[in-house]
Amino acid sequence: MEASSIPPTERGRLAVAGARATTAAMLGDQPRKDVLRNNLFAGLLLLAVLIALAGLIALIAQATVKGWSAFSFDLFTNPPSTLDVSNAGFRPALIGSGMLIVGVILFVVPIGVGAAIYLEEYADRTKWWNRLIELNLQNLAAVPSIIYGILGLGFIVRGPLDLGFILAAGAITLALLVLPIVIIAGREAIRAVPSSIREGSLALGATQWQTVRQQVLPAAIPGITTGVILAVSRALGETAPLLLVGATVFVTFNPEPFSPDGYSALPVQIFQYATRSQEEFKALAAAGIIVMLGVLIVMNSFAIWLRNRYEQRW
């Protein structure tokens, strides 16, 4: 063999050099390609984030640039006007939106949380009707909002409920729209409570209702609240269904929940200003967008804070 002609020390040196080269190849050469690939993908992913953010930033920037001249605290206190543009504001729309939100919360919290508790704690998943409910709930969350507007018009404003074009009808319509979101978020929150807590409670002789009421619900409340806030902020931004259930009137007075005189909401008011041809109204619409974005960011930040603050780590 050729190797035998090499002196032992030489052979040792060769072996060490060979091993070193192999190690170097494994540690150094190969990864260079990987590093490149890694960076490439990280860059692509970052690009995706930036594109998503760019839309939001562009919107905020445009609204600020266009609307800053019209932005003042008079916006919150003055009613809208077509004649006196410099003094026109959003007061009835803001009050209308506030009332709509209260109505949505009153409607959506008991029904949404109740449905979530039933589906998570009581429903027997082996039964076909419960599976059907689950399937429909997922689909319901994806139904376009205009469909809810038509439903509200046909069943709440007219039809069986026949409430007329009142603010309460708008609130119920929006509540139906966001109900699936609340139910799904509520179920997630309830499911996150480990079954060992339920078992511990039941093993003490507590009834199922006592267990749900005193152990599961308190532990799930931060998650449920987060879901409700996110649902409400979605309702706040909805325009299409409101246009169908009565929020089209140009109101200059403060709306009442059950008055047939008409009501307005912030996004509807923005829409009305934006459709006018004069530049002053466009600036006013942009100022309205700043207000609405501000409210939405505050609400969503509160939801995130709440989740991080009270999230139970099991």
Added chain:
Amino acid sequence: MTQDPTSREGRTGAGGGEAAGGQAELSIRPTFQHDQHLSKEKVFELKDINVFYGENLAVQDISLDIYKQQVTAMIGPSGCGKSTLLRCLNRMNDLIPSAKVTGQALYHGEDLYGPKVDPVQVRKLIGMVFQKPNPFPKSIYDNVAFGPRVLGMDGDMDEIVEKALRRSALWDEVKDRLETNAFGMSGGQQQRLCIARCIAVEPDTILMDEPCSALDPISTGKIEDLMMDMKRDFSIVIVTHNMQQAARVSDRTAFLMVELDATEQSRWGRLVEYDETQKIFTNPASSRTEDYVSGKVG
């Protein structure tokens, strides 16, 4: 060792003092509890218990009697159905929709699965401590007070809580922080809190499902001491993986084994042997028991 059961009959009432003595002299505690008073009063009488999960048999034809104020251990390899059997005793299996129990389970002569029996009432009398400590995400005080509150127990709540914490040897460690969250306790303390929570509702029997498997040896020792103390007032059934634990704490031991069908597709648990702990560990009737307790299989 050679005492026959009748000679223990006459020692009613002495058990408490002995158990307390055993707790104080930890290091010289006897390996077996055979020298203590053994009650002949039956708490549970199981006859031909089968448990199914859907179509699958989980435990087959279990018949055994569990006696009052004794610690009864269930040992056996994983999957032998000892936890499943334990959960039959307070109807926790009812929580699994597909679970079905056949056979007869008498509790003080009453059929646990009788048509008029409410599982909630069963669980008031038969408490349970779980494998993983599962304190509620509340204060230490509220953890203990929860059971008495929902059961509407009479009496001063502070007293009930203090008594339960003292009986679970936890009072001195937590008396200054009763209002802090139970999640801040160590694992062993959490498990003793779960025992306190269980004691607070004054059950008749306490079921323990591998209560020490998530704990370190020192915490385990404390809970074993506690069990020796608790059996003065309660009947205890403990499922354990740890054979030494069964030998240390129990008066009677049931050994369950996994059975496989010919195709090895399905497996279920069967009772191999049930006797006084001392006999199971020193002179078992079945060679399968002997192989298991001596560590040849398992």
